Amino acid sequence: MPPSHASTADSKPAGPSGGVQSLERAFDLLERMADAGGEVGLSELSASSGLPLPTIHRLMRTLVVCGYVRQQPNRRYALGPRLIRLGESASRLLGTWARPYLSRLVEETGETANMALLDGDEIVYVAQVPSKHSMRMFTEVGRRVLPHSTGVGKALLAHTPADEVRALLARTGMPAATEKTITTPEGFLDALEQVRRAGYAVDDNEQEIGVRCLAVSVPNSPTSAAISISGPAGRVTEAATERIVPILQQVAGELSDALASNGTNGG
CATH class of the missing domain: 1.10.10.10 (Winged helix-like DNA-binding domain superfamily/Winged helix DNA-binding domain)
Incomplete structure (x- = not known):
C-alpha cells in the first residue's frame, strides 16, 4: 500500500x-x-x-x-533478493504456459521439443515434451548448459552485441562437449551471423554426437527464451530441417502472442 x-x-x-x-x-x-x-x-x-x-x-x-x-x-x-523467488516461480510458470505449444511441435515434427531461457551466463531448460519415437532425446527440465554448444544458446545470443558475447564466453570458457563443439569466440560469432541470416540456429552434433537440434528465439518474450526440437541426426536431416523450421517459427510466434496476452493490459 x-x-x-x-x-x-x-x-x-x-x-x-x-x-x-x-x-x-x-x-x-x-x-x-x-x-x-x-x-x-x-x-x-x-x-x-x-x-x-x-x-x-x-x-x-x-x-x-x-x-x-x-x-x-x-x-x-x-x-x-525477494525478486529471486518471484523469478524462479515465473520461470516455472513460463514452462507451463509453453507446454501446449511444445506438444504441437512434437505432433507436427515428431521430435522432442524444448523451451530454454538465458539465465545469467547459462542456458536453463524450463520445459520439454518428449518425442513418441522409441529413439528420442531427453533433457531434464532444470538442466543448465553453456550457450556455445547448444542451438538454443545460439538462438538466444544471435542479436547480442559481439563485445557482450565475447565477455560471456570469457567468463564461461568454451569447453568441448564433442569434437564438433565450437571452441573459439570467432567461430561462435560466425555461427551467430549464420543464425541471423537463416532465422534459426542449429546444433549439429555439438552437444552430443548423433544429435541435431534446431532452435528459434521466442519474439518479444518477457525474458530471453527459445524453443527447439532435437532428435537423431539420421532423422533431423537437411530435408527435415526445411520442413521443421517454418513450424518452429510459427509456434514461436504463437507462443509470443500467448505470453503477451498474459502480460500488461492483456495486449
Missing part, C-alpha cells in the same frame, strides 16, 4: 489501462534497474524515466521496505 502522503498523481488510475500509476511506475523502475545491470543511482533512474527525484525516492523507499530493492553502502540501489 502506498505511503499515506503519496500524491494523488501517484495513485490515480493511469489512463486507459485503468491501472494504479504508482504501481506502474514502480514496476517500470524495476525494469529499468534490470536493463542497467541491476544497480543504479536515483539520478540515473530520473534521467531514464523522466520522473522527478522525489517521486522516484518515494517509490524506491517503498520497494526497499518490501524487499524488492536494497540500498547499497554506496547509496545506489540494487535489485533485492
Whole structure:
C-alpha cells in the first residue's frame, strides 16, 4: 500500500489501462534497474524515466521496505533478493504456459521439443515434451548448459552485441562437449551471423554426437527464451530441417502472442 502522503498523481488510475500509476511506475523502475545491470543511482533512474527525484525516492523507499530493492553502502540501489523467488516461480510458470505449444511441435515434427531461457551466463531448460519415437532425446527440465554448444544458446545470443558475447564466453570458457563443439569466440560469432541470416540456429552434433537440434528465439518474450526440437541426426536431416523450421517459427510466434496476452493490459 502506498505511503499515506503519496500524491494523488501517484495513485490515480493511469489512463486507459485503468491501472494504479504508482504501481506502474514502480514496476517500470524495476525494469529499468534490470536493463542497467541491476544497480543504479536515483539520478540515473530520473534521467531514464523522466520522473522527478522525489517521486522516484518515494517509490524506491517503498520497494526497499518490501524487499524488492536494497540500498547499497554506496547509496545506489540494487535489485533485492525477494525478486529471486518471484523469478524462479515465473520461470516455472513460463514452462507451463509453453507446454501446449511444445506438444504441437512434437505432433507436427515428431521430435522432442524444448523451451530454454538465458539465465545469467547459462542456458536453463524450463520445459520439454518428449518425442513418441522409441529413439528420442531427453533433457531434464532444470538442466543448465553453456550457450556455445547448444542451438538454443545460439538462438538466444544471435542479436547480442559481439563485445557482450565475447565477455560471456570469457567468463564461461568454451569447453568441448564433442569434437564438433565450437571452441573459439570467432567461430561462435560466425555461427551467430549464420543464425541471423537463416532465422534459426542449429546444433549439429555439438552437444552430443548423433544429435541435431534446431532452435528459434521466442519474439518479444518477457525474458530471453527459445524453443527447439532435437532428435537423431539420421532423422533431423537437411530435408527435415526445411520442413521443421517454418513450424518452429510459427509456434514461436504463437507462443509470443500467448505470453503477451498474459502480460500488461492483456495486449
